[in-house]
Amino acid sequence: xxxxxxxxxxxxxxxxxxxxxxxxxxxxxxxxxxxxxxxxxxxxxxxxxxxxxxxxxxxxxxxxxxxxxxxxxxxxxxxxxxxxxxxxxxxxxxxxxxxxxxxxxxxxxxxxxxxxxxxxxxxxxxxxxxxxxxxxxxxxxxxxxxxxxxxxxxxxxxxxxxxxxxxxxxxxxxxxxxxxxxxxxxxxxxxxxxxxxxxxxxxxxxxxxxxxxxxxxxxxxxxxxxxxxxxxxxxxxxxxxxxxxxxxxxxxxxxxxxxxxxxxxxxxxxxxxxxxxxxxxxxxxxxxxxxxxxxxxxxxxxxxxxxxxxxxxxxxxxxxxxxxxxxxxxxxxxxxxxxx
Amino acid sequence: xxxxxxxxxxxxxxxxxxxxxxxxxxxxxxxxxxxxxxxxxxxxxxxxxxxxxxxxxxxxxxxxxxxxxxxxxxxxxxxxxxxxxxxxxxxxxxxxxxxxxxxxxxxxxxxxxxxxxxxxxxxxxxxxxxxxxxxxxxxxxxxxxxxxxxxxxxxxxxxxxxxxxxxxxxxxxxxxxxxxxxxxxxxxxxxxxxxxxxxxxxxxxxxxxxxxxxxxxxxxxxxxxxxxxxxxxxxxxxxxxxxxxxxxxxxxxxxxxxxxxxxxxxxxxxxxxxxxxxxxxxxxxxxxxxxxxxxxxxxxxxxxxxxxxxxxxxxxxxxxxxxxxxxxxxxxxxxxxxxx
DNA sequence: ACTGGCACTCGCTACAGTCGAGTGCCAGAG
DNA sequence: CTCTGGCACTCGACTGTAGCGAGTGCCAGT
Numbered sequence: 001x002x003x004x005x006x007x008x009x010x011x012x013x014x015x016x017x018x019x020x021x022x023x024x025x026x027x028x029x030x031x032x033x034x035x036x037x038x039x040x041x042x043x044x045x046x047x048x049x050x051x052x053x054x055x056x057x058x059x060x061x062x063x064x065x066x067x068x069x070x071x072x073x074x075x076x077x078x079x080x081x082x083x084x085x086x087x088x089x090x091x092x093x094x095x096x097x098x099x100x101x102x103x104x105x106x107x108x109x110x111x112x113x114x115x116x117x118x119x120x121x122x123x124x125x126x127x128x129x130x131x132x133x134x135x136x137x138x139x140x141x142x143x144x145x146x147x148x149x150x151x152x153x154x155x156x157x158x159x160x161x162x163x164x165x166x167x168x169x170x171x172x173x174x175x176x177x178x179x180x181x182x183x184x185x186x187x188x189x190x191x192x193x194x195x196x197x198x199x200x201x202x203x204x205x206x207x208x209x210x211x212x213x214x215x216x217x218x219x220x221x222x223x224x225x226x227x228x229x230x231x232x233x234x235x236x237x238x239x240x241x242x243x244x245x246x247x248x249x250x251x252x253x254x255x256x257x258x259x260x261x262x263x264x265x266x267x268x269x270x271x272x273x274x275x276x277x278x279x280x281x282x283x284x285x286x287x288x289x290x291x292x293x294x295x296x297x298x299x300x301x302x303x304x305x306x307x308x309x310x311x312x313x314x315x316x317x318x319x320x321x322x323x324x325x326x327x328x329x330x331x332x333x334x335x336x337x338x339x340x
Numbered sequence: 341x342x343x344x345x346x347x348x349x350x351x352x353x354x355x356x357x358x359x360x361x362x363x364x365x366x367x368x369x370x371x372x373x374x375x376x377x378x379x380x381x382x383x384x385x386x387x388x389x390x391x392x393x394x395x396x397x398x399x400x401x402x403x404x405x406x407x408x409x410x411x412x413x414x415x416x417x418x419x420x421x422x423x424x425x426x427x428x429x430x431x432x433x434x435x436x437x438x439x440x441x442x443x444x445x446x447x448x449x450x451x452x453x454x455x456x457x458x459x460x461x462x463x464x465x466x467x468x469x470x471x472x473x474x475x476x477x478x479x480x481x482x483x484x485x486x487x488x489x490x491x492x493x494x495x496x497x498x499x500x501x502x503x504x505x506x507x508x509x510x511x512x513x514x515x516x517x518x519x520x521x522x523x524x525x526x527x528x529x530x531x532x533x534x535x536x537x538x539x540x541x542x543x544x545x546x547x548x549x550x551x552x553x554x555x556x557x558x559x560x561x562x563x564x565x566x567x568x569x570x571x572x573x574x575x576x577x578x579x580x581x582x583x584x585x586x587x588x589x590x591x592x593x594x595x596x597x598x599x600x601x602x603x604x605x606x607x608x609x610x611x612x613x614x615x616x617x618x619x620x621x622x623x624x625x626x627x628x629x630x631x632x633x634x635x636x637x638x639x640x641x642x643x644x645x646x647x648x649x650x651x652x653x654x655x656x657x658x659x660x661x662x663x664x665x666x667x668x669x670x671x672x673x674x675x676x677x678x679x680x
Numbered sequence: 681a682c683t684g685g686c687a688c689t690c691g692c693t694a695c696a697g698t699c700g701a702g703t704g705c706c707a708g709a710g
Numbered sequence: 711c712t713c714t715g716g717c718a719c720t721c722g723a724c725t726g727t728a729g730c731g732a733g734t735g736c737c738a739g740t
Contacts, residue, residue, distance in 0.1 A: 026733050039683050044734065062690040062733055102502060140476050140492060148498070150490055152480060158488070160498045161442060236576060237595035251591070255577035366702050379714050384703065402702055402721040 003053070007046045009036060011055055012079040014047075015067050019316055022242065024064030069281035069315060072293070076278050076319050083320040085328050089117060093332050100336070103127070103156035107232050110309065110333050115235025117325045120313035121258065123268050123296075126230040127155035127306035127337070130191040137185060139178045139215075144168035149218060153190070155306050155337065163218045166210045173208060177215065180204065194220060231264045238313070246291070246314030253288035258312075263288075268296040268308035276327055281315040291315065295322050299330040301338035309333070343393070347386045349376060351395055352419040354387075355407050359656055362582065364404030409621035409655060412633070416618050416659050423660040425668050429457060433672050440676070443467070443496035447572050450649065450673050455575025457665045460653035461598065463608050463636075466570040467495035467646040467677075470531040477525060479518045479555075484508035489558060493530070495646050495677065503558045506550050513548060517555065520544065534560060571604045578653070586631070586654030593628035598652075603628075608636040608648035616667055621655040631655065635662050639670040641678035649673070 003011075013034045017025040027040040027047060036043065047065055050056045055071035058064070067075065085093075096113045100106040107124050114122035132153035140148040147163040169177070184200050185193060197216045204212045236258065239251050247254055257263045263286055276297040282290055289312070296310025311326055343351075353374045357365040367380040367387060376383065387405055390396045395411035398404070407415065425433075436453045440446040447464050454462035472493035480488040487503040509517070524540050525533060537556045544552045576598065579591050587594055597603045603626055616637040622630055629652070636650025651666055 024733090028733075040733095041683055041685090041735095042681085045682090048735075058734085060689090060691060060733095062688095062731085064733065135482065136480050136488075138478055138480055138490065140478055140490075142475065142492070148476075148492055150478065150480075150498070150500075152482070152488055152500075156502070158490070158500045160490075162496070234599060237592060237599055240590065240592040240595060250580065252577060252580040255580060259574060259577055364702090368702075380702095381704095381715070382713055385713090388704075398703085400702095400720090400722060402700085402719095404702065 003049075006036070006038070007050060008074075008079060009034075010043055010046045011050055011067070011071060012075060014050075014056055014065055015071065015075045015079070018066055019318055022316065024059055024066050026064035029064070067316075069283065072280045072315055072319070073283070076280070076323075080320045080323075083324050085324055089325070090328070092117070093329060097332055097336055103158075106156075106333065106336060110329060111232040111234040114309065114311055114326065114329055115238065117329070118311045118313070118322050119235075119241065120238050120311050120317065120322070121233070121235045122309070122311050123258075123264050124232045124309040125265065125269055125307040126232070127153070127157050127300070128229060128269070129153060129157065129159070131189070131300075131304075131306050132157060133187055133189055134185045134193075137178070137181045139174055139181075141171060141174050144170075147174065147215070149215065151219075161218055163215055165214055169211050173211065176208060177211060180208075180212070181215070181219075229261070229265050229269065231261055233258060233264070242314055242316070246316060248291045254292060254312075257286055257288040267294055267312070268310040270308070276323060278319065278323065293317055293319075295319070295326050297326055297330045299334050299337075301334055306337070343389070346376070346378070347390060348414075348419060349374075350383055350386045351390055351407070351411060352415060354390075354396055354405055355411065355415045355419070358406055359658055362656065364399055364406050366404035369404070407656075409623065412620045412655055412659070413623070416620070416663075420660045420663075423664050425664055429665070430668070432457070433669060437672055437676055443498075446496075446673065446676060450669060451572040451574040454649065454651055454666065454669055455578065457669070458651045458653070458662050459575075459581065460578050460651050460657065460662070461573070461575045462649070462651050463598075463604050464572045464649040465605065465609055465647040466572070467493065467497050467640070468569060468609070469493060469497065469499065471529070471640075471644075471646050472497060473527055473529055474525045474533075477518070477521045479514055479521075481511060481514050484510075487514065487555070489555065491559075501558055503555055505554055509551050513551065516548060517551060520548075520552070521555070521559075569601070569605050569609060571601055573598060573604070582654055582656075586656060588631045594632060594652075597626055597628040607634055607652070608650040610648070616663060618659065618663065633657055633659075635659070635666050637666055637670045639674045639677075641674055646677070 010030070013030050013036070014025050017030065017033060027043040030036065030043055031038065031040050047056065050071070051058065051065065054068060055074055056065040057068050059066055093113060096109055097106065100109050103126070107126055111122045111124040114124070132155045134151065135154045136152045138150040138152070140150065142148055142162070145165045145168050147165065148160055149163050150158065150160045152158050180200065184196055188196055197220055201209065201212050201216055236255070239247070239254060266286065276295070279294045279296075281293060284290055284292065284294065291314070292312055293315045294310055294312050296308055298305035298308050300306035309326070309330055311322055313322070350370065353370050353376065354365050357370065357373060367383040370376065370383055371378065371380050387396065390411070391398070391405065394408060395414055396405040397408050399406055433453060436449055437446065440449050443466070447466055451462045451464040454464070472495045474491065475494045476492045478490040478492070480490065482488055482502070485505045485508050487505065488500055489503050490498065490500045492498050520540065524536055528536055537560055541549065541552050541556055576595070579587070579594060606626065616635070619634045619636075621633060624630055624632065624634065631654070632652050633655045634650055634652050636648055638645035638648050640646035649666070649670055651662055653662070
């Protein structure tokens, strides 16, 4: 229960040393590397208490201590101070993102940047369509029975889909269709479109109705319900950093999880009003990731949140550093989006 | 030099057994599992010759033999018969690809399919823009000084880019611009556009020239020169299959290579008239992949080739099976593209 | 409440010995 | 000339033993 200040200091020291050295840390080494002002024996007693409370554990009887997931949690919640980014890092972020020409480019650069700065796996969700507004819809005739539907969202995201029309539609009608859908849908949230789309069908002049129905179906099915979310990933090579000591010796489950878009979305897509989320080991809902930790946050222009981004690494990671980096990158990207 | 038929049969047996068991194979086991019709001693003599010629080697003095890259090469070139796909596999391919609604979808499904069937890492290049023809160019005004340029290629690929205009351009002029670029460029190969684009600028009426210049720059820079090629990847989790025995114990270099688009393009993008290419271990130009083999081929509607696809795995892979799968998938995708 | 001391645990390393798979070579048979 | 059986040899894998040392828990003393 009562964890006095020194015990907390000991826990902090253990976490820091273990993260740095990747080896179980013993009482003697601890008093040497940190100014705790007490003897190893005293530290041992504190350690015994910490172990009893489940914050640290011993891999083997004759080894030092290692933080448990619970220990990391306490560390993150109460013991770590935010580690301010170095000017060099700030500059790197700015420089890296400044050159982006495109939304795709922004996302791409961001994910690489995150991976590089944290030396871990980075995940970035494209601005969610559900949270975007329609800026423009374009219909491009490919043949008399085929249209390419292009949707441009206010976040800069562009999606396209081929539409197979039930019957040939002359060029003039395509113009009408384009005008209609734009009039009705521009400015609305994609998540709010279903009723609007229905109205669109109902209000169409009869000879346009079949085409409009197909068009609407595609609009709803693919743009709203399906593809919906896209994800960018980078830094998987960083998983091999710890020489397989992290992740309980097998990258398999991690790599598998990273291949599933759904899983990734779960990881970083659940954007809550809260600013930043840290999930440590067991706290992950996804079984395959029980050996990993995830630091994630939402991003977007101003206070709005249009998507998530995050970083995945071993539970034994530099939490303060990672948190600072993720937060900073998210803010920069948000500012960048706000400019457009 | 003279490798008589039996020696070749021995080599084939060694490759097959080693691929299957992942363990060095000895003379005794060989005669047991294959009907070679001779005694272990004879096989040993043959093995000695094969080793001298560099087709196999011994990991340790008291171990069995393992094929060398050169051995695999000989096996692929002269000893393996094509392994026909099982009907189940054929059906899987058809079913998997049939549901595709979109080019993106096709590529996405293809890469997953390849990874699943071969149980290795799969790479698919999107239809190369350089090899595509322009079907349509669309300009969507975002603001008075911003246009969204959308290009639709005849392969179904769609690319977009934001264009920052040097000065505001009224809506009417946008229409003119659109007409002009479409008149000039539709139907032409992207790789042939540079001169056409130049002509476009020269022939523009003066007041459109600045806008046209910017537009052309973007067109060339981003669509032709930069993004250019896109790549889809799947199955990285399969790298962990061999329990790190493959790949000389470290996935690091492989994962690193797979993160570089440029590298991937080198892998599968160099599409030659030849139908299918197998690069074994050392034969790879990319240092990081010296421990891996790559089976790649081009694909496209009919005889045209619009992109590449391939599979990467340990040198110790099932070449006949992989080759058959890659070839079959590429053909199906080609047919699918031809239908559009 | 902290400290020094001490006995104890147990993983790691080194070393020796055994086992066995696999080889190379050779003499003899076909 | 080719193949075979036999035999001695090599060397990695595995086992068991022993010593080392980091680290602990506990206790008596300040």
